[in-house]
Amino acid sequence: MPPTVVAIDGPAGAGKSTIARALAKDLGMAYLDTGAMYRGVTYEVLRRGLEATDIDAVARVAREVRFVQTADSLHVNGVDATAAIRSPEVDAAVSHVASNSAVREELRERQREWIVRHGGGVVEGRDIGSVVFPEATLKVYLIASPRVRAERRVAQHGGDVQEIATAIAERDRRDSTREDSPLRQMPDAVVVDTSDRTILEVVREIGGILKTRIVSS
Numbered sequence: 001m002p003p004t005v006v007a008i009d010g011p012a013g014a015g016k017s018t019i020a021r022a023l024a025k026d027l028g029m030a031y032l033d034t035g036a037m038y039r040g041v042t043y044e045v046l047r048r049g050l051e052a053t054d055i056d057a058v059a060r061v062a063r064e065v066r067f068v069q070t071a072d073s074l075h076v077n078g079v080d081a082t083a084a085i086r087s088p089e090v091d092a093a094v095s096h097v098a099s100n101s102a103v104r105e106e107l108r109e110r111q112r113e114w115i116v117r118h119g120g121g122v123v124e125g126r127d128i129g130s131v132v133f134p135e136a137t138l139k140v141y142l143i144a145s146p147r148v149r150a151e152r153r154v155a156q157h158g159g160d161v162q163e164i165a166t167a168i169a170e171r172d173r174r175d176s177t178r179e180d181s182p183l184r185q186m187p188d189a190v191v192v193d194t195s196d197r198t199i200l201e202v203v204r205e206i207g208g209i210l211k212t213r214i215v216s217s
Helices: 018-027 036-046 055-066 088-098 100-116 128-132 146-158 161-178 197-216
Strands: 005-008 031-035 067-069 075-076 118-125 138-143 189-192
Touching: 005 088, 005 128, 005 197, 018 031, 018 118, 018 197, 031 088, 031 100, 031 146, 036 055, 036 067, 036 075, 036 100, 055 088, 055 100, 067 189, 088 100, 088 161, 100 118, 100 128, 118 128, 128 138, 138 197, 146 161, 189 197
Parallel strands: 005 118, 005 138, 031 118, 138 189
Antiparallel strands: 067 075
């Protein structure tokens, strides 16, 4: 039997990390935040004083960087970067890093190796069901209204709702129009709107769908 993989995709602020982490805990499965990996590369790029748009230099960083990642933390080359990867500086640069094909190729391989090591898991990002694990046991595409997504980011990190909403819209545009692995909803994905629902409600819905999928297979 192939490992059980739950692929959770969706735009920024839709609740991917929160829902995926809670779902993994509820199911007793390992959890991987692939977005944190791209942010980790971005953090290291900026730490070295490099430009996020320097394709070759950023690709070298992606091949060299070493992560130690748990459900709640990320260490980059031995440094705890858990908070730093959520900084405005990383926010502004991560789309450029994530659009680098060499970076995506490197991190995709690491993500697939992670699944093999853990024997499956809940994996969230923006190309998990479409590119990284197209044969995932269950594909989920989370959505939420633009206003709710902005308010969530403000609640977590502060800032102005309208400014955050504008930044999120720009991130969506970059992610959905990049040439390599653009953000897109797969036809076989289950779409879940998290706008007006609790974490528990969403986790229970996805967990129920997964159990039905496993039994029917």
